[in-house]
Amino acid sequence: MKNINQVIKQLALMLALCMVVFSCTDKLEENDGQLAADDLDFTNSEDMVLPLIGGYSAVYSRGWEDPLLIGVRGDDVNAGGLGDQPQFADTDLFIYDNGFWMYNQIWENFYGDIVRIISSRETIQSYKDFAVEEDDLDRADQYMAECKVLSGFTHFQMSRLWGDIFIIESSNISAELENGVKTKAEVMQYISDLMDEAIPFLLDARPNERQDVSGGVTKYTALAIKALANLELENYQAVADVTGEIINSGKFNLYPDYYQLFKKPGERSNENLFELQFSDYGTESGAANNHLYAPFGPSSWTPAVEGASSGWGFYEPSLKFIKFMLDRGETTRLSTSVNFTPRGIDEITSDPEYATLPSFVTNVSEDGDVFNDYSRAIFSSGKHYLPSTQLTPGRTDYGSGKNFIVIRYAEILLMYAEALTQGANGTAGTADQAVNEVRARVGMSALSNVTLDDVMDEKFAELAMEWGVRYFDMIRLNKYDELSxxxxxxxxxxxxLPYPQAQLDLLPLE
Structure with a gap:
């Protein structure tokens, strides 16, 4: 079986494959099941991994705008100002313009991904139709289940942004659109049920244990997405059951170094249940598959490695978050999450209550990168920062080769604790134990008799700037005062968000 590292360089081929799947399927039907020479050879089961990689490439090739828009409305993040995207800054202020290009682009990004994922799944089904060996049949079922997980994740992100959306389950897009938009509750239930369909066929392993598709989704990724969907449904017993199953598996643990978790040493660690994979292949030039991290980075710095590129300054940890962390006595999580500038430090100390700061609050990272003042922001995200010393020699792009963590075990523990404080029964220990496991990693003292507010504070400290977790927690719990x-x-x-005007003009949205 081909390893992902052998086929990942064929991403351009994967994009083309996803585009021709429908025509190949049509030709197969027209020729009564006989493949013409220029069609995909569905009898070659070894190539079954290729459409699967096409599905992964759809999810991995995120636009830079996607994670920024998903997270910017939380009280943990501010949009960088004085830039060329004033409507992005307005979104951070809850002023929405449905003509803003970013809304429409993200809508198209996610739905384009869903179509490509479904295309991949249907192509794998075609391979299965010609398969004879039991191993090939089982592998086809596994790969199609992985596509369901990827589709569930993508629907999940869209529904959190827009609420009521279309559910796309097949390549018959016109029929799917005719079904109209489904409510957010219906979408989340669909995702939960879809994960139930997928789980029996998925590997019972951590993503980093996979030998065929390194870091690919497994049973536990599906369980995590099911838990997230049920959290949105406020079905707390289901959340406790599913997260409890992950915890009781004994397969996951917290990466010991919180700072390095978000750098290259933490990639594909035992903590990560879902992680977008990127690489520059350790070479100084040539092919690379990178996420564009520049929007997260400072637009002025003095890197330890000369020539390393700066960022754009579009994504800034909030002053509220920083003061919250200082009040808690946080050190590791604060210094990891926030890259300070001199101007930012001055802004903090201008408040008499924070006139004296601990020595770790500095504009120099522990890897020697210096963050200078720049106009758009006074802080930048440390979780999206890759030290210049970890760049592959010859690669200068900000964050080149860095993976993008999506779901990690710390969030599973805290969702479990949250469910228990909301009245659910648990089978994987107490809420205190779950919260204190997260706190112990970063040297915070243990708590007892934790409340829902304690859990929300812990999620704020632990998961800030990660995929909008804080924002979606606050709207789910109607804590509007926190966002004000x-x-x-x-x-x-x-x-x-309002539906993009371009989609209102095209689609039967209500």
Whole structure:
């Protein structure tokens, strides 16, 4: 079986494959099941991995705007100012313009991904139709189940942004659109059920244990997505059951070094249940598959490795978050999450209550990169920062080769604790134990008799700037006062983005 490292360089081929799947399927039907010479050879089961990699490439090739828009409305993040994207900054203030290009681009990004994933799944089914060996049949079922997980993740992100959306289950797109949009609750239930369909066929392993598709999704990725969907449904017993199953598996643990978790040493660690894979292949030039991290980075720095590129300054940890962390006595998580500038430090100390800061608050990272003042922001995200010393020699792009963590075990533990504080029964220990496992990793003292507020504070500290977790927690719990900060006013009408005007003009949206 081909390893992902052998086929990942064929991503361009994968894109082409996803585009021709429908025509290949049509030709197969037209020729009464006989493949013409220029068609895919569905009898060659070894190539079954190729459409699967096509599905992964759809999810991995995220636009830079996707994670920024998903996360920017939380009170943990501010949009960088004085830039060329004023409507992005307005979104951070809950001022929405449905003509903003970014809304439409993300809508198209995610739905384009869903179509490509479904295309991959249907192509794998065609390989299965010609398969004879039991191993090939089982592998086809596994690969199609993986596509269901990828589709579930993509639907999940869209519904959190827009609420009511289309569910796309097949390549008959016109029929799917005719079904109309489904409510957010219906979408989340669909995702939960889809994970149930997939789980029996998925590997009972951590993603980093996979030998065929390194870091690919497994049973536990599906369980995690099911837990997230049920959290949105406020079905807390289901959340406790599913996260409890992950915990009781004994397969996952917290990476010991919180700082390095978000750098190259933490890639494909035992903590990561879902992680977007990128690489520059350890070569100084040539092919590379990178996420564009520049929007997260500082637009002025003095890197330890001369020539390393700076960022754009579009994504800034909030002053509220920083003061919250200082008040808690956080060290490791604060210094990991926030890259400070001199101007940012001055802004903190201008408040008499924070006039004296601990020595770890500095504009120099532990790897020797210096963060200078720049106009758009006074802080940048440390979780999206790759030290210049970890760049492959010859590669200068900000964050080149860095993976993008999506779901990790710390979030599973805290969702389990949250469910228990909401009245659910647990089989994987107490809420205290789950929360304290997360706290112990970063040297925070143990708590007892934790409450829902304690868990929310822990999620704020642990998961800030990660995929909008904080924002979606706050709207789910109707904690609008938390989002009304630094001059903002948040109301229930601000929970979801408006449908993009370009889609209103094209689709039967209501």
């Amino acid at each position: 900060y630094e001059g903002r006013t948040f109301t229930a009408e601000d929970e979801y």
